Amino acid sequence: MKKTICKVDYDTDASELLQKKVFGVFGDPKGYEETLYKTEGGKYFLYCFGGSESPYPEETIKRMAADKVKTWQEK
Numbered sequence: 001m002k003k004t005i006c007k008v009d010y011d012t013d014a015s016e017l018l019q020k021k022v023f024g025v026f027g028d029p030k031g032y033e034e035t036l037y038k039t040e041g042g043k044y045f046l047y048c049f050g051g052s053e054s055p056y057p058e059e060t061i062k063r064m065a066a067d068k069v070k071t072w073q074e075k
Contacts, residue, residue, distance in 0.1 A: 001047060003061040010045045010061045012037060019073060029053040036064070036072065044069050
């Protein structure tokens with residue numbers, strides 16, 4: 001997936017996958033996945049997708065500040 005946010009391009013195919021978290025089980029309408037990526041330029045972002053009742057009923061990309069990465073990884 002590709003998305004431009006504040007004139008910065010985020011692309012899951014062109015970025016390094018760092019970590020993936022799955023919340024719930026396959027088929028759970030409240031379940032979702034968050035995948036952390038790092039761009040070649042050092043920017044972090046989450047690719048998010050989930051069931052119809054999840055926080056991410058449609059796939060999306062959310063940028064993430066570098067100082068928030070460790071907190072996300074530990075949750």
